[in-house]
Amino acid sequence: EAQVTQNPRYLITVTGKKLTVTCSQNMNHEYMSWYRQDPGLGLRQIYYSMNVEVTDKGDVPEGYKVSRKEKRNFPLILESPSPNQTSLYFCASSPRPEGAVYGYTFGSGTRLTVV
Amino acid sequence: TQLLEQSPQFLSIQEGENLTVYCNSSSVFSSLQWYRQEPGEGPVLLVTVVTGGEVKKLKRLTFQFGDARKDSSLHITAAQPGDTGLYLCAGPTSHDYKLSFGAGTTVTVRA
Numbered sequence: 170e171a172q173v174t175q176n177p178r179y180l181i182t183v184t185g186k187k188l189t190v191t192c193s194q195n196m197n198h199e200y201m202s203w204y205r206q207d208p209g210l211g212l213r214q215i216y217y218s219m220n221v222e223v224t225d226k227g228d229v230p231e232g233y234k235v236s237r238k239e240k241r242n243f244p245l246i247l248e249s250p251s252p253n254q255t256s257l258y259f260c261a262s263s264p265r266p267e268g269a270v271y272g273y274t275f276g277s278g279t280r281l282t283v284v
Numbered sequence: 285t286q287l288l289e290q291s292p293q294f295l296s297i298q299e300g301e302n303l304t305v306y307c308n309s310s311s312v313f314s315s316l317q318w319y320r321q322e323p324g325e326g327p328v329l330l331v332t333v334v335t336g337g338e339v340k341k342l343k344r345l346t347f348q349f350g351d352a353r354k355d356s357s358l359h360i361t362a363a364q365p366g367d368t369g370l371y372l373c374a375g376p377t378s379h380d381y382k383l384s385f386g387a388g389t390t391v392t393v394r395a
Protein backbone atom coordinates (compact mmCIF):
# COMPACT_ATOMS: atom_id res chain seq x y z
CA GLU A 170 0.00 0.00 0.00
CA ALA A 171 1.31 3.46 -0.97
CA GLN A 172 1.77 5.43 2.17
CA VAL A 173 3.73 7.82 4.36
CA THR A 174 4.66 6.26 7.69
CA GLN A 175 5.49 8.33 10.74
CA ASN A 176 6.76 7.08 14.08
CA PRO A 177 5.96 7.37 16.86
CA ARG A 178 2.23 8.30 16.79
CA TYR A 179 2.37 9.70 20.30
CA LEU A 180 5.33 10.99 22.28
CA ILE A 181 5.64 12.69 25.65
CA THR A 182 9.09 14.02 26.49
CA VAL A 183 10.82 16.45 28.79
CA THR A 184 12.32 19.82 27.93
CA GLY A 185 15.79 19.57 26.47
CA LYS A 186 15.82 15.84 25.69
CA LYS A 187 16.75 15.33 22.05
CA LEU A 188 14.26 13.40 19.95
CA THR A 189 13.73 12.26 16.39
CA VAL A 190 10.45 11.68 14.60
CA THR A 191 10.88 9.37 11.65
CA CYS A 192 9.11 9.60 8.29
CA SER A 193 9.29 7.12 5.46
CA GLN A 194 7.46 6.91 2.13
CA ASN A 195 7.26 3.95 -0.26
CA MET A 196 6.10 5.82 -3.39
CA ASN A 197 9.51 6.93 -4.71
CA HIS A 198 8.42 10.54 -4.22
CA GLU A 199 11.02 13.24 -4.72
CA TYR A 200 9.46 15.89 -2.49
CA MET A 201 8.98 15.55 1.27
CA SER A 202 7.94 18.05 3.90
CA TRP A 203 7.17 18.48 7.59
CA TYR A 204 4.23 20.48 8.95
CA ARG A 205 2.98 21.25 12.41
CA GLN A 206 -0.71 21.78 13.14
CA ASP A 207 -1.87 23.95 16.02
CA PRO A 208 -5.38 25.11 16.99
CA GLY A 209 -6.16 28.46 15.46
CA LEU A 210 -2.93 28.49 13.44
CA GLY A 211 -3.61 25.67 11.01
CA LEU A 212 -0.88 23.77 9.17
CA ARG A 213 2.49 25.50 9.02
CA GLN A 214 5.46 24.22 7.10
CA ILE A 215 8.65 23.50 9.05
CA TYR A 216 11.08 22.19 6.42
CA TYR A 217 10.90 20.66 2.98
CA SER A 218 13.15 18.66 0.69
CA MET A 219 13.02 18.65 -3.11
CA ASN A 220 15.34 15.66 -3.38
CA VAL A 221 18.14 13.75 -1.67
CA GLU A 222 20.57 16.09 0.09
CA VAL A 223 18.41 19.13 -0.81
CA THR A 224 16.51 20.72 2.08
CA ASP A 225 15.16 24.19 2.78
CA LYS A 226 13.37 26.08 5.52
CA GLY A 227 9.64 26.48 5.63
CA ASP A 228 7.75 29.11 7.61
CA VAL A 229 8.57 27.92 11.16
CA PRO A 230 12.01 26.18 11.10
CA GLU A 231 13.38 27.45 14.44
CA GLY A 232 14.23 24.64 16.85
CA TYR A 233 14.08 21.90 14.21
CA LYS A 234 16.54 20.07 11.99
CA VAL A 235 16.02 17.67 9.10
CA SER A 236 18.13 15.49 6.86
CA ARG A 237 17.51 13.69 3.55
CA LYS A 238 20.22 11.10 3.09
CA GLU A 239 17.91 8.65 1.32
CA LYS A 240 14.98 9.34 -0.96
CA ARG A 241 12.46 7.48 1.19
CA ASN A 242 13.35 8.90 4.63
CA PHE A 243 13.01 12.41 6.03
CA PRO A 244 13.47 12.49 9.82
CA LEU A 245 12.59 15.53 11.93
CA ILE A 246 15.03 16.24 14.75
CA LEU A 247 14.38 18.35 17.82
CA GLU A 248 17.79 18.92 19.42
CA SER A 249 16.45 20.59 22.58
CA PRO A 250 12.65 20.43 22.67
CA SER A 251 10.71 23.14 24.46
CA PRO A 252 7.05 23.27 25.54
CA ASN A 253 6.15 25.57 22.62
CA GLN A 254 6.98 22.67 20.31
CA THR A 255 4.07 20.71 21.71
CA SER A 256 2.01 20.11 18.59
CA LEU A 257 0.64 17.67 16.05
CA TYR A 258 3.26 16.96 13.40
CA PHE A 259 2.67 15.69 9.87
CA CYS A 260 5.08 14.42 7.27
CA ALA A 261 4.00 14.70 3.64
CA SER A 262 5.36 13.69 0.25
CA SER A 263 4.70 14.50 -3.40
CA PRO A 264 5.85 12.90 -6.66
CA ARG A 265 7.84 15.80 -8.09
CA PRO A 266 10.16 18.52 -6.73
CA GLU A 267 7.41 21.06 -7.39
CA GLY A 268 5.51 19.26 -4.70
CA ALA A 269 2.98 21.95 -4.02
CA VAL A 270 1.54 21.72 -7.54
CA TYR A 271 0.83 17.98 -7.44
CA GLY A 272 -0.70 17.66 -4.01
CA TYR A 273 0.59 15.90 -0.94
CA THR A 274 0.19 12.48 0.62
CA PHE A 275 0.24 12.90 4.38
CA GLY A 276 1.24 10.57 7.16
CA SER A 277 -1.10 9.88 10.08
CA GLY A 278 0.61 12.34 12.37
CA THR A 279 2.74 12.41 15.53
CA ARG A 280 1.29 14.04 18.61
CA LEU A 281 4.19 15.46 20.60
CA THR A 282 3.93 16.80 24.13
CA VAL A 283 6.94 18.51 25.73
CA VAL A 284 6.68 19.00 29.49
CA THR B 285 -2.10 36.45 8.55
CA GLN B 286 -3.30 33.51 6.45
CA LEU B 287 -2.63 33.68 2.73
CA LEU B 288 -5.84 31.71 2.23
CA GLU B 289 -8.92 32.66 4.24
CA GLN B 290 -11.59 30.04 4.76
CA SER B 291 -15.17 30.63 5.82
CA PRO B 292 -17.05 29.72 7.79
CA GLN B 293 -14.76 28.42 10.50
CA PHE B 294 -17.41 26.01 11.80
CA LEU B 295 -20.49 24.55 10.13
CA SER B 296 -23.04 22.22 11.72
CA ILE B 297 -25.93 20.93 9.64
CA GLN B 298 -28.52 18.17 9.57
CA GLU B 299 -28.11 15.12 7.37
CA GLY B 300 -29.56 15.78 3.92
CA GLU B 301 -28.88 19.52 3.90
CA ASN B 302 -26.49 21.26 1.52
CA LEU B 303 -23.44 23.27 2.51
CA THR B 304 -20.79 25.48 0.92
CA VAL B 305 -17.30 26.25 2.17
CA TYR B 306 -15.34 29.19 0.79
CA CYS B 307 -11.63 29.77 0.28
CA ASN B 308 -10.48 33.29 -0.60
CA SER B 309 -7.23 35.09 -1.20
CA SER B 310 -5.96 38.42 -2.49
CA SER B 311 -3.28 36.51 -4.39
CA VAL B 312 -3.56 34.63 -7.66
CA PHE B 313 -2.83 30.91 -7.44
CA SER B 314 -1.71 28.60 -10.24
CA SER B 315 -3.89 25.91 -8.67
CA LEU B 316 -5.81 25.18 -5.49
CA GLN B 317 -6.26 21.94 -3.64
CA TRP B 318 -8.91 20.73 -1.20
CA TYR B 319 -8.20 18.24 1.57
CA ARG B 320 -10.36 16.55 4.18
CA GLN B 321 -8.94 15.65 7.57
CA GLU B 322 -10.65 13.32 10.01
CA PRO B 323 -9.81 13.29 13.73
CA GLY B 324 -6.55 11.51 14.46
CA GLU B 325 -5.52 11.31 10.82
CA GLY B 326 -3.60 13.30 8.26
CA PRO B 327 -5.29 15.38 5.55
CA VAL B 328 -6.37 13.50 2.44
CA LEU B 329 -6.29 15.18 -0.97
CA LEU B 330 -9.77 15.44 -2.51
CA VAL B 331 -9.16 17.47 -5.66
CA THR B 332 -6.87 19.91 -7.43
CA VAL B 333 -8.38 22.69 -9.56
CA VAL B 334 -6.08 24.31 -12.09
CA THR B 335 -8.01 26.40 -14.63
CA GLY B 336 -9.90 29.59 -13.78
CA GLY B 337 -13.64 28.86 -13.83
CA GLU B 338 -13.05 25.12 -13.57
CA VAL B 339 -15.71 22.97 -11.91
CA LYS B 340 -14.94 19.45 -10.70
CA LYS B 341 -17.36 16.97 -9.21
CA LEU B 342 -16.57 14.12 -6.86
CA LYS B 343 -19.84 12.30 -6.16
CA ARG B 344 -21.82 14.75 -3.99
CA LEU B 345 -18.93 17.24 -3.74
CA THR B 346 -18.58 20.07 -6.26
CA PHE B 347 -15.42 22.17 -6.38
CA GLN B 348 -15.15 25.46 -8.23
CA PHE B 349 -12.11 27.61 -9.00
CA GLY B 350 -12.81 31.31 -9.44
CA ASP B 351 -12.33 32.93 -12.82
CA ALA B 352 -9.52 35.12 -11.46
CA ARG B 353 -7.92 32.13 -9.67
CA LYS B 354 -8.09 33.90 -6.31
CA ASP B 355 -10.89 31.90 -4.73
CA SER B 356 -12.51 28.50 -4.61
CA SER B 357 -15.59 26.89 -3.14
CA LEU B 358 -16.62 23.43 -2.05
CA HIS B 359 -20.30 22.54 -2.18
CA ILE B 360 -21.69 19.35 -0.65
CA THR B 361 -25.14 18.20 -1.71
CA ALA B 362 -27.29 16.13 0.64
CA ALA B 363 -24.62 15.92 3.32
CA GLN B 364 -24.14 12.69 5.22
CA PRO B 365 -22.51 12.02 8.62
CA GLY B 366 -19.55 10.54 6.77
CA ASP B 367 -18.82 14.02 5.37
CA THR B 368 -17.93 15.23 8.86
CA GLY B 369 -14.37 16.51 9.08
CA LEU B 370 -12.00 19.43 8.73
CA TYR B 371 -11.90 20.77 5.17
CA LEU B 372 -8.72 22.55 4.14
CA CYS B 373 -7.91 24.51 1.04
CA ALA B 374 -4.28 24.91 -0.01
CA GLY B 375 -2.30 26.55 -2.77
CA PRO B 376 1.31 26.71 -3.96
CA THR B 377 3.29 29.82 -3.13
CA SER B 378 5.00 31.76 -5.87
CA HIS B 379 7.86 29.31 -6.40
CA ASP B 380 5.72 26.13 -6.18
CA TYR B 381 7.90 24.49 -3.55
CA LYS B 382 5.74 25.41 -0.59
CA LEU B 383 2.06 24.69 -0.06
CA SER B 384 0.17 27.25 2.00
CA PHE B 385 -2.95 26.07 3.86
CA GLY B 386 -6.07 27.86 4.99
CA ALA B 387 -7.07 27.51 8.64
CA GLY B 388 -9.82 25.08 7.72
CA THR B 389 -13.58 24.68 8.09
CA THR B 390 -14.87 22.14 10.60
CA VAL B 391 -17.99 20.50 9.20
CA THR B 392 -20.31 18.46 11.41
CA VAL B 393 -23.21 16.59 9.85
CA ARG B 394 -25.76 15.41 12.42
CA ALA B 395 -27.73 12.23 11.79
